[in-house]
Amino acid sequence: MTDPDNGGLVGVWLIGARGSVATTAITGAAALRDRIVAPAGCVTESPEFPDSGLPEFAQLVFGGHDVAETPLRKRAEQLEHAGLLPRGLPELVSADLSAADSRILPGIADSEQHHDRQELVAELVRDLRSFRQTHGLARVVVVNLSDTEAPHPERAEHSDLRSLRRALREQRQEKVLAPSSLYACAALLANCSYADFTPSTGARLPALDELARRNGVPYAGSDGKTGETLVKSALLPMFSSRALHIRSWSGTNLLGGGDGRNLSDPTNVTSKTSSKHRVVDESLGYPVDGRVHIDYVPDLGESKTAWDHISFAGFLGNGMTMQFTWQGRDSALAAPLVLDLARLLSRAHERGHRGALRELGFFFKDPVGLDEHRLPAQFEMLRSFARELGKDE
Amino acid sequence: MTDPDNGGLVGVWLIGARGSVATTAITGAAALRDRIVAPAGCVTESPEFPDSGLPEFAQLVFGGHDVAETPLRKRAEQLEHAGLLPRGLPELVSADLSAADSRILPGIADSEQHHDRQELVAELVRDLRSFRQTHGLARVVVVNLSDTEAPHPERAEHSDLRSLRRALREQRQEKVLAPSSLYACAALLANCSYADFTPSTGARLPALDELARRNGVPYAGSDGKTGETLVKSALLPMFSSRALHIRSWSGTNLLGGGDGRNLSDPTNVTSKTSSKHRVVDESLGYPVDGRVHIDYVPDLGESKTAWDHISFAGFLGNGMTMQFTWQGRDSALAAPLVLDLARLLSRAHERGHRGALRELGFFFKDPVGLDEHRLPAQFEMLRSFARELGKDE
Amino acid sequence: MTDPDNGGLVGVWLIGARGSVATTAITGAAALRDRIVAPAGCVTESPEFPDSGLPEFAQLVFGGHDVAETPLRKRAEQLEHAGLLPRGLPELVSADLSAADSRILPGIADSEQHHDRQELVAELVRDLRSFRQTHGLARVVVVNLSDTEAPHPERAEHSDLRSLRRALREQRQEKVLAPSSLYACAALLANCSYADFTPSTGARLPALDELARRNGVPYAGSDGKTGETLVKSALLPMFSSRALHIRSWSGTNLLGGGDGRNLSDPTNVTSKTSSKHRVVDESLGYPVDGRVHIDYVPDLGESKTAWDHISFAGFLGNGMTMQFTWQGRDSALAAPLVLDLARLLSRAHERGHRGALRELGFFFKDPVGLDEHRLPAQFEMLRSFARELGKDE
Amino acid sequence: MTDPDNGGLVGVWLIGARGSVATTAITGAAALRDRIVAPAGCVTESPEFPDSGLPEFAQLVFGGHDVAETPLRKRAEQLEHAGLLPRGLPELVSADLSAADSRILPGIADSEQHHDRQELVAELVRDLRSFRQTHGLARVVVVNLSDTEAPHPERAEHSDLRSLRRALREQRQEKVLAPSSLYACAALLANCSYADFTPSTGARLPALDELARRNGVPYAGSDGKTGETLVKSALLPMFSSRALHIRSWSGTNLLGGGDGRNLSDPTNVTSKTSSKHRVVDESLGYPVDGRVHIDYVPDLGESKTAWDHISFAGFLGNGMTMQFTWQGRDSALAAPLVLDLARLLSRAHERGHRGALRELGFFFKDPVGLDEHRLPAQFEMLRSFARELGKDE
Numbered sequence A, B, C, D: 001m002t003d004p005d006n007g008g009l010v011g012v013w014l015i016g017a018r019g020s021v022a023t024t025a026i027t028g029a030a031a032l033r034d035r036i037v038a039p040a041g042c043v044t045e046s047p048e049f050p051d052s053g054l055p056e057f058a059q060l061v062f063g064g065h066d067v068a069e070t071p072l073r074k075r076a077e078q079l080e081h082a083g084l085l086p087r088g089l090p091e092l093v094s095a096d097l098s099a100a101d102s103r104i105l106p107g108i109a110d111s112e113q114h115h116d117r118q119e120l121v122a123e124l125v126r127d128l129r130s131f132r133q134t135h136g137l138a139r140v141v142v143v144n145l146s147d148t149e150a151p152h153p154e155r156a157e158h159s160d161l162r163s164l165r166r167a168l169r170e171q172r173q174e175k176v177l178a179p180s181s182l183y184a185c186a187a188l189l190a191n192c193s194y195a196d197f198t199p200s201t202g203a204r205l206p207a208l209d210e211l212a213r214r215n216g217v218p219y220a221g222s223d224g225k226t227g228e229t230l231v232k233s234a235l236l237p238m239f240s241s242r243a244l245h246i247r248s249w250s251g252t253n254l255l256g257g258g259d260g261r262n263l264s265d266p267t268n269v270t271s272k273t274s275s276k277h278r279v280v281d282e283s284l285g286y287p288v289d290g291r292v293h294i295d296y297v298p299d300l301g302e303s304k305t306a307w308d309h310i311s312f313a314g315f316l317g318n319g320m321t322m323q324f325t326w327q328g329r330d331s332a333l334a335a336p337l338v339l340d341l342a343r344l345l346s347r348a349h350e351r352g353h354r355g356a357l358r359e360l361g362f363f364f365k366d367p368v369g370l371d372e373h374r375l376p377a378q379f380e381m382l383r384s385f386a387r388e389l390g391k392d393e
């Protein structure tokens, strides 16, 4: 698969490192390294990605920020109990969990209104630098896996790096940036590549894009594509390649878990439903009726059920429908993609890629720098990018 | 779209010309020519197929064989009543329906055991030649839209053209070929291109392939991909590109209509369920559990409902499921593809293509000459083929 | 079924007489009278209701109020075009449609803020009396089929008849009553029985209940039970009789049509979702998680699709789920119930029943005077009530 | 609930005592006795069955026949692993499992063609008598939970007890009775009440019915109603009470587990699909189109998924559909009913009931002695029967 000796250790720094997705990713990476499990769900482990020079699981060192304090081992046991992690696995990899846990530092919260933003960023930068130095890491990838934020107001200072820097310096008490963007800003300043697995703003500001390009760091996002939207992006090209006209596309998502609880807050959910809907309209090139609901249903636990109803017209105006029910386990779908992103970003960084990595759009609901939402086309882009990464320098 | 003057009239000869699909295709072609309806469902009319030199609808002349005698106009009214054709349309295009009806000749039936096969073929060839001459057609495309046959036993004579010819000559009373193959054989002998929209054997015999290549005629098949299998071929690449492991894929198809009645015969349905299942196994490269049922449910009329249940495993062995319900109107899905096939085959014939046209695999459940079942890849093949067709000679 | 000579003509006065449900009911009553169609969907025509002394279809005379002006014949043609009425039926019963149309008077609208409420009620009473006299009707039943209103604020004056009368007299310009309650009030004053097929307030005020009992008039409501809630009330007793514990019940309703458009207004929909949810909680006796969404999806036309997801626990805490999709045509489900209600209320009125008729709870989502939401129990109540109605006086 | 001192110990003898349902029932009874779990799924524990004099869980003593040898404790652990039994439960009740296991004796198999049938029955009778004596049981209930048999040919000897006795005596080597009937015959001879939870013939022969009545023993059956058919029997009355006409009812059942494997044998499945279908036709009183499929899908493990598609007609012939997906865990649905049946039969036996207990039809797909398939009506029968059982003698 990958060359074990091709470049030392790679740091994977997770924002929200004690969440379900992060815990599953850390546990799974250890299990894959030890070949305890098959690599199902892990795109970069499939036979299509043979020689891209990606770091091996054994090379990954995990750490991160979180505002929660439940130890990783305990979180893993909760997920084991919920049936998400195989029985006995947390125990088998408990050394890895403890090690990663010891590298989790307190994160910053949105409520910290009386903090000096510039100082907050500086602290995060120090955390990342110290992580790199302590463990002798060749590169560090930061992945945002924390709770989805409410949409952050646009501000003039976001438009270029110079204005942003000035604003951070001068309006220190003000919320110039959302927490996700503070994290992204720190990552880029500390020369770490960055991926936003949530729909939060993160690195998606002209000023931060400028920073990434200037510092020679690649970044990717936003919003991991793991369920209803994944299916959408596979079905939309089917309809359009057959010249079938979509009349309406309606969806309801029922989800439990921490993510469900957070999204049950009406302001937070906005970021999500809008990135979910954009896929349809942008893919088809015409506006399509239909709403997307996200409901928190605690008893579903770590599972999620989505129902979609698609009404479409065919030859001579014949109306037809397709419905699907997707019953997924979100963290199990997301975690391997986090590993994929870390491996790909690390290698892309090594190969000198900088700025928005549109070639990673395959992984996201709302791919930065990319208008292409069709899964097959995104997969082709990813494959040729991976081949590129593997070529001799 | 196409150049109206680029080559005179093109004949479209339908086996089963009074069936639902055929009637819908003939009615729809007239409506599209007169721009009464939008070209939904018609692949070759979409913006992706701009300059391929395909014949226009106004250039198509319809005729065919059938064993039924209900006039096309009456069949069209039945389909209007069933809601498949827009109200008033049969009346609007009644001249076209009568004209086509007058070009429908009696077909041959499987039961004709006391007939001389060689003579049967010769008659069919005369029918096709006379159709071409009478209407001054530049080319003729034959499309098999008759009832699905029971699987026909393999015979040694099928393996090469010479043996087949001898067998037809010498074992005149024997069922050397299934009716679909008699039709295909006649088409190829008469220098007509041929498509098999049914799962019947048709041209899929080494001997007939030899004949097609020798006579410089292209052919395509088998079994139009319009419902459950279409969705399968769009979803399978989604699962595999995400490295999700399919554990089982089960399906039930409920259908009314003439096709439903015919498939309620257990021997006829065999051809169908096996071509439906092959898609999954061949796409994934590993055997997948699960059965496909086809049930005749008369009250569904011209509609069809398929339910599929897919069980798959993701990261760390997490089991998940997807289900879908497809509620389609089969003839409305099939008819525009028949027009697409006729246009593409006619042009391919004109450009000198011969033998199995694997590039048309996009249209079929069981694409002849092609192992690729993934819809997106098939669509790419089709698009580049169409671009090729449009290039200056 | 019923005795043709048992008591002259019965008036059926529909509020919203030009809506989809009303038009379907009027058209259908004529078709049933002439035995052009089978009585599917009509409860009182089933063999279970033999000798209840209900008026026959031939005895019914239709009229009503509406704020729309499209003639009934035209509305019927629209519904014919949408496939809701059989082709040709509007023409066959066009005399009935014209006659009913000539008996539709302008209704009152919520926006009429500068009107004298007392005078509005008096006018409605005059309309009803004149209807009865002109046609020599033995009795008149008023059924509210107009658009669902936004919830009307509770007021002290609603608590008894005397206060209400005073308020109407003295606060003439104020919205003491919602339009639905003005209609209900007028009906009861004019000695007409009344049914509220919508979730609007209508007769459900202590003051109006007092009026009904005092005037010897029966009334029924609210909110016709025709789709998702009907299924709920059939499934809930299944779960509880098997001691299966419902954990969550979530639902999404997609509907086109005029009702859909009206319910797409967030304030109007409130009346509906709350009556839809109450059924679950009240039936089970414990609160159940889950939300109900109602989305307007215009391309569904006169159809409606509801998806429900039920999560429940069985033996030893085993979690299981049931999902259903209901694809109904709302007006076709509602219209025969309107006829059932008219027949039953007329007969109940004749037999001296007064006040809230809880025995008709079978027909409603939010049955007035009844806590029993289980369909089988409601059906038993209805059947014994109907038997009662048939007994010799 | 029940009076702990009301009558000593009651034996529950399970045919197929090491199967999934049996193991779950034995484990669950211990857990309920110790109040480790809530009694979800257990009908006789619900508040509707207060004082019927049923034996308590603490009074039940389990034993049985099986042809398998895996100890109960091990079977329970397999079910724990499959998520059917709560984690840790088998350990908690391991003493009960060992005790029950020590009371499981080798069963008889269909293949035993060279055995003397009369002797086989006599042995079974001895087993049952010894069970009763050893444990000082007041009564014994035998419940058949073994694999579903292929339909057994009807024979003249089945028509009365005398002929059956003679046949057993004289045609000793012949398969006069299916194994399920040998078990039933032995139970009745040994004065044990009997329930058939499978669709096998069991006690459903005139000769055995005669025996039951003569010996003063009640029996019940057949085929536990736990999934698709349960839902059917709840939905059918909904459709019929609303006068909605069912046009077709189609179903597909996907199941893993041992039952699934056994039913994948085409001859065994016949007993099942036919009892599943009868419910629809018998309930409605008119024949309904549609087939029922049962597919074995091993990866579903102890779960089962059924999809049903119902097409129905309403007012003015409007066609509508309902679909449902039932995702159940069969053994968790069946096991509590086994306990219900044991308790009810024991009490009924005590109170002198004999012959077919039609009042227990609520529990069965194909209720013996009963034409009523509507769940609500069956539940009413059950409730009044239970009240009856509680009355003072």
Ligand SMILES: NC(=O)c1ccc[n+]([C@@H]2O[C@H](COP(=O)([O-])OP(=O)(O)OC[C@H]3O[C@@H](n4cnc5c(N)ncnc54)[C@H](O)[C@@H]3O)[C@@H](O)[C@H]2O)c1
Pocket (backbone or CB within 6 Å): A015, A016, A017, A018, A019, A020, A021, A022, A065, A066, A067, A068, A107, A108, A109, A110, A144, A145, A146, A147, A148, A179, A197, A198, A199, A223, A224, A225, A226, A227, A257, A258, A259, A262, A329, A330, A331, A333, A334
């Ligand atoms: N399939 C998927 O699971 C999926 C798909 C797309 C996007 N996402 C997104 O991924 C994120 C993580 O999902 P999850 O299920 O693991 O959620 P989770 O609630 O289990 O974990 C979120 C973690 O973030 C931490 N956190 C919250 N605010 C923080 C802050 N300011 N700084 C640092 N840490 C903070 C929380 O303490 C928690 O440990 C969510 O935003 C979710 O929307 C998940």
Ligand SMILES: NC(=O)c1ccc[n+]([C@@H]2O[C@H](COP(=O)([O-])OP(=O)(O)OC[C@H]3O[C@@H](n4cnc5c(N)ncnc54)[C@H](O)[C@@H]3O)[C@@H](O)[C@H]2O)c1
Pocket (backbone or CB within 6 Å): B015, B016, B017, B018, B019, B020, B021, B022, B065, B066, B067, B068, B107, B108, B109, B110, B144, B145, B146, B147, B148, B179, B197, B198, B199, B223, B224, B225, B226, B257, B258, B259, B262, B329, B330, B331, B333, B334
């Ligand atoms: N979506 C689709 O509709 C779809 C998809 C794939 C394949 N197909 C296949 O297309 C075919 C046509 O479907 P349909 O719905 O129009 O069926 P249909 O029953 O309406 O029409 C079949 C026609 O073939 C005629 N026919 C039968 N035997 C013949 C013979 N020996 N010679 C000439 N004519 C003969 C019949 O008289 C009839 O008019 C079927 O084989 C079906 O399996 C349809």
Ligand SMILES: NC(=O)c1ccc[n+]([C@@H]2O[C@H](COP(=O)([O-])OP(=O)(O)OC[C@H]3O[C@@H](n4cnc5c(N)ncnc54)[C@H](O)[C@@H]3O)[C@@H](O)[C@H]2O)c1
Pocket (backbone or CB within 6 Å): C015, C016, C017, C018, C019, C020, C021, C022, C065, C066, C067, C068, C107, C108, C109, C110, C144, C145, C146, C147, C148, C179, C197, C198, C199, C223, C224, C225, C226, C257, C258, C259, C262, C329, C330, C331, C333, C334
């Ligand atoms: N299955 C069902 O169709 C169903 C079930 C339960 C309740 N309902 C309720 O029945 C009602 C009618 O449904 P529909 O589909 O016929 O709707 P519709 O929009 O087709 O008809 C409503 C009619 O009411 C008229 N109207 C509006 N305001 C009025 C007023 N103030 N006075 C008199 N007329 C007025 C409108 O002009 C229109 O003709 C709705 O409130 C709906 O919520 C319908």
Ligand SMILES: NC(=O)c1ccc[n+]([C@@H]2O[C@H](COP(=O)([O-])OP(=O)(O)OC[C@H]3O[C@@H](n4cnc5c(N)ncnc54)[C@H](O)[C@@H]3O)[C@@H](O)[C@H]2O)c1
Pocket (backbone or CB within 6 Å): D015, D016, D017, D018, D019, D020, D021, D022, D065, D066, D067, D068, D107, D108, D109, D110, D144, D145, D146, D147, D148, D179, D197, D198, D199, D223, D224, D225, D226, D227, D257, D258, D259, D262, D329, D330, D331, D333, D334
């Ligand atoms: N929801 C449900 O689970 C449900 C509903 C209705 C009916 N049933 C029926 O209940 C039965 C048991 O189901 P299960 O899931 O426990 O199946 P299972 O395969 O797990 O158990 C069947 C047991 O019967 C034993 N057996 C087989 N032949 C025997 C014989 N001749 N004598 C004694 N024992 C024998 C087997 O060894 C096995 O231990 C099946 O017939 C099934 O069709 C189950």
Ligand code: NA
Pocket (backbone or CB within 6 Å): C366, C367, C368, C369, C370, C371, C372
């Ligand atoms: Na009530």
Ligand code: NA
Pocket (backbone or CB within 6 Å): D366, D367, D368, D369, D370, D371, D372
């Ligand atoms: Na019966």
